[in-house]
Amino acid sequence: MSRLNALSEVKGVMRVAGAARKRAVRSRAYAGRYAAGRRDGWRDGWRDGYRMGLCEWTVQAAVTPLPVRDVHVMYVATGKGFPYSPIDEAVASSLGQLVTRLTVVGRKEEAVQTAADVRPDVVLFLDGLHVPPDIPDRIRELGIRTAIWFTDDPYYTDITAALALHYDDVFTMESNCVAFYRAVGCQRVWHLPLGFFPGHFRPQNAPAEMRCDVAFVGSGYWNRVAFFDRLLPYLAGRNLRIIGYWWERLRDYRRFASRIEGRWMTPQETALVYNGAKIVINMHREPDDGTFNSNSSGIGAVSPNPRTFEIAACASLQLTDVRDELASCFVPGREIETYASPEELAAKIHHYLEREDERRAIALNGLHRTMRDHSYARRLDAMLGALFG
Amino acid sequence: MKAVNRVVNRVRVRQRSRGTGAPRVRTVRRSAYLTGRRDGWREGWSIGWREGAVAAVSAAYPPAAPERLPIRVLYVPQGFEAIDDGMIGALQLHAAELHVADPTRMAEMASLIRPDLVLVLNGLHIFPDDHLEQVDRIRETGIRTAIWFADDPYVTAQTVAIAPHYDVVVTHERSTVELYRSLGCAEVHHLAFAADIERFRPVTPPAEYRCDVCFIGQAFWNRVETFDAIAEELADLNVFIAGDLWERLKHYRLLRRAIRPGWLPVDESVLRYNGAKIVINLHRTAEPGSDNLNASGLPGLSVNPRTFEIAACGAFQLTDRRSDLEAYYRPGLELETFDSPAELAAKIRHYLKHDDERRRIAVRGLARTLREHTYAARVGSLLRLLGYGG
Numbered sequence: 001m002s003r004l005n006a007l008s009e010v011k012g013v014m015r016v017a018g019a020a021r022k023r024a025v026r027s028r029a030y031a032g033r034y035a036a037g038r039r040d041g042w043r044d045g046w047r048d049g050y051r052m053g054l055c056e057w058t059v060q061a062a063v064t065p066l067p068v069r070d071v072h073v074m075y076v077a078t079g080k081g082f083p084y085s086p087i088d089e090a091v092a093s094s095l096g097q098l099v100t101r102l103t104v105v106g107r108k109e110e111a112v113q114t115a116a117d118v119r120p121d122v123v124l125f126l127d128g129l130h131v132p133p134d135i136p137d138r139i140r141e142l143g144i145r146t147a148i149w150f151t152d153d154p155y156y157t158d159i160t161a162a163l164a165l166h167y168d169d170v171f172t173m174e175s176n177c178v179a180f181y182r183a184v185g186c187q188r189v190w191h192l193p194l195g196f197f198p199g200h201f202r203p204q205n206a207p208a209e210m211r212c213d214v215a216f217v218g219s220g221y222w223n224r225v226a227f228f229d230r231l232l233p234y235l236a237g238r239n240l241r242i243i244g245y246w247w248e249r250l251r252d253y254r255r256f257a258s259r260i261e262g263r264w265m266t267p268q269e270t271a272l273v274y275n276g277a278k279i280v281i282n283m284h285r286e287p288d289d290g291t292f293n294s295n296s297s298g299i300g301a302v303s304p305n306p307r308t309f310e311i312a313a314c315a316s317l318q319l320t321d322v323r324d325e326l327a328s329c330f331v332p333g334r335e336i337e338t339y340a341s342p343e344e345l346a347a348k349i350h351h352y353l354e355r356e357d358e359r360r361a362i363a364l365n366g367l368h369r370t371m372r373d374h375s376y377a378r379r380l381d382a383m384l385g386a387l388f389g
Numbered sequence: 390m391k392a393v394n395r396v397v398n399r400v401r402v403r404q405r406s407r408g409t410g411a412p413r414v415r416t417v418r419r420s421a422y423l424t425g426r427r428d429g430w431r432e433g434w435s436i437g438w439r440e441g442a443v444a445a446v447s448a449a450y451p452p453a454a455p456e457r458l459p460i461r462v463l464y465v466p467q468g469f470e471a472i473d474d475g476m477i478g479a480l481q482l483h484a485a486e487l488h489v490a491d492p493t494r495m496a497e498m499a500s501l502i503r504p505d506l507v508l509v510l511n512g513l514h515i516f517p518d519d520h521l522e523q524v525d526r527i528r529e530t531g532i533r534t535a536i537w538f539a540d541d542p543y544v545t546a547q548t549v550a551i552a553p554h555y556d557v558v559v560t561h562e563r564s565t566v567e568l569y570r571s572l573g574c575a576e577v578h579h580l581a582f583a584a585d586i587e588r589f590r591p592v593t594p595p596a597e598y599r600c601d602v603c604f605i606g607q608a609f610w611n612r613v614e615t616f617d618a619i620a621e622e623l624a625d626l627n628v629f630i631a632g633d634l635w636e637r638l639k640h641y642r643l644l645r646r647a648i649r650p651g652w653l654p655v656d657e658s659v660l661r662y663n664g665a666k667i668v669i670n671l672h673r674t675a676e677p678g679s680d681n682l683n684a685s686g687l688p689g690l691s692v693n694p695r696t697f698e699i700a701a702c703g704a705f706q707l708t709d710r711r712s713d714l715e716a717y718y719r720p721g722l723e724l725e726t727f728d729s730p731a732e733l734a735a736k737i738r739h740y741l742k743h744d745d746e747r748r749r750i751a752v753r754g755l756a757r758t759l760r761e762h763t764y765a766a767r768v769g770s771l772l773r774l775l776g777y778g779g
Binding site: 029030035037040042043045050052053055056057058060061 | 748
């Protein structure tokens with residue numbers, strides 16, 4: 001009996017030892033998985049951190065302080081969409097850094113009364129398509145200067161031609177339109193390209209689910225659809241994202257439907273998409289595009305769109321079609337890359353996806369240039385210089 | 390009996406988990422992997438960020454390539470390797486010809502080489518007893534002599550005897566300029582030291598060099614006071630302190646594990662600065678006392694070479710405030726400052742919590758250093774002060 005007891009006890013001990021061994025094996029397995037995760041995480045973290053570290057100094061070195069002018073500017077918000085649209089936020093916030101006093105009016109209907117109350121040095125309107133001309137007229141009757149910055153030229157020149165005369169100073173983002181407004185009879189006309197707002201567009205670390213190889217953000221205007229019809233077959237194996245309306249116009253829509261999101265994004269979300277893409281495609285609208293276009297004078301477009309600056313500010317490689325004035329904003333091949341055909345675009349996409357160093361060098365040069373030269377603050381500083389010397 | 394119970398329990402557990410066992414194991418493995426991934430990502434990010442920022446800054450400020458001046462210089466080192474090497478490297482860039490002489494043979498070398506300038510660093514410690522006679526002999530042959538004092542104002546008891554023997558006196562301590570002038574020295578300049586960026590540079594050190602707070606230096610009494618005041622705060626952190634005399638601390642026991650006694654080789658210091666989240670810089674007191682030969686009682690207004698060296702490593706520096714500091718770095722932007730132990734403790738707490746802020750300041754400090762506080766830049770200023778070149 002005692003021998004049997006002893007035996008079972010020995011067996012028991014052996015079984016316990018076996019369990020301990022299993023626990024040990026399991027904890028070794030745990031440690032192994034943990035180590036594998038740590039290794040992979042480290043590699044990704046390093047890559048993301050390295051990019052942001054590079055961007056950090058690139059931005060720091062590029063941004064220099066701007067002068068503050070002792071003037072009082074009243075800004076009439078466009079009031080489109082939700083109460084404080086992104087562009088209003090960009091302009092109001094950038095102006096705030098440049099003048100000693102800023103008054104922002106949320107509703108154009110209140111512009112005249114507020115101007116009479118606060119007596120600013122200038123009242124600035126943006127866009128102005130929806131501002132009845134009697135508003136600037138009545139402000140001018142008060143002896144207060146008015147200025148407008150047209151931000152959709154040349155696509156609405158049929159309308160803006162009539163509006164421009166109601167303002168003392170006219171700024172247009174399209175240099176082709178300067179002569180146009182002069183011909184209409186405006187005395188003081190300046191070319192002032194749009195810019196980007198670092199509060200929205202800047203280098204950020206995009207979450208994993210926002211990452212892709214190639215991104216395009218924008219509506220499916222017909223010229224773009226025709227272009228993408230030819231481009232897409234080349235990009236079959238690539239992780240592609242297209243975000244915007246009207247892309248069901250694509251010939252092969254169903255084949256690419258999983259890569260397309262027909263929706264509108266906030267600037268913040270757009271910035272994350274740009275940041276998360278290795279390559280961002282920029283494609284300008286055609287000045288004669290039939291969608292929402294009132295440009296019967298057939299004025300060409302030579303100025304880059306604001307997206308050019310916004311993409312550059314997110315430190316991704318930008319591949320853009322060429323507008324005549326692009327080279328005065330970015331040095332092609334150094335600060336930005338260009339294409340003239342779907343074939344060239346596809347070839348460059350393949351080239352740069354394989355070459356991270358080249359891609360990053362151009363992206364960083366572009367980031368530096370846009371932060372230095374193309375922010376809304378820079379533009380508004382130039383505007384204030386034109387207005388007040 | 391205990392063993393049997395354990396076996397029974399084990400079987401019960403196995404029965405309960407039968408059927409769901411495999412997924413559970415997978416979940417455990419998955420969570421192990423994900424936990425590892427998260428930890429690894431954070432670590433990789435901070436190292437990658439720093440390396441990226443350093444790469445961008447270094448690319449923005451490539452090494453200087455100054456125009457060579459048609460002068461021949463004989464340099465006499467002090468044996469402060471960090472300063473000597475920086476000076477020699479920079480003089481090689483700036484001067485058409487550079488020779489380096491041992492202090493025991495400086496007069497002999499000068500008579501052989503006949504340089505335009507004999508430049509002596511500090512002239513203390515290892516310098517021989519006939520140092521001043523040698524200088525007199527060099528001057529008699531019409532060769533210009535200059536000395537650059539590096540220990541002012543702490544050793545003015547000795548430097549006042551040395552200075553009048555030289556044509557030019559340069560001191561890194563602004564407060565002593567008038568002292569040398571009052572001794573009759575005709576040409577006296579104030580010029581700070583700099584960082585030898587070949588040696589003090591950003592690197593990614595091995596994991597064992599990483600810590601929260603680092604201080605390297607001797608335990609002068611003013612330092613002891615400060616560290617005693619924050620000892621309890623530091624006891625909870627990963628701290629590294631290197632230097633002699635730290636057993637002077639009242640709270641020695643609290644910090645004993647963090648202290649590495651003795652002199653730390655320069656290359657080790659570089660790794661320590663690089664591995665620390667916060668590097669403390671605390672100037673020694675200028676008050677005359679047991680730690681000092683400051684017979685003049687002049688204050689310390691100027692910053693130590695360490696200020697530049699810490700910044701050159703791309704490290705976040707928390708320094709006490711000398712009145713000259715703002716001429717070199719912008720507090721709050723390129724480094725941080727403290728005026729009291731309480732402020733030091735508060736800023737340690739703050740900056741350990743705010744990684745991004747801390748990293749940005751460190752990178753700006755590095756950029757400022759590469760732009761303005763290299764020996765190449767400083768020796769250029771020195772030679773201009775002495776009237777060579779434009």
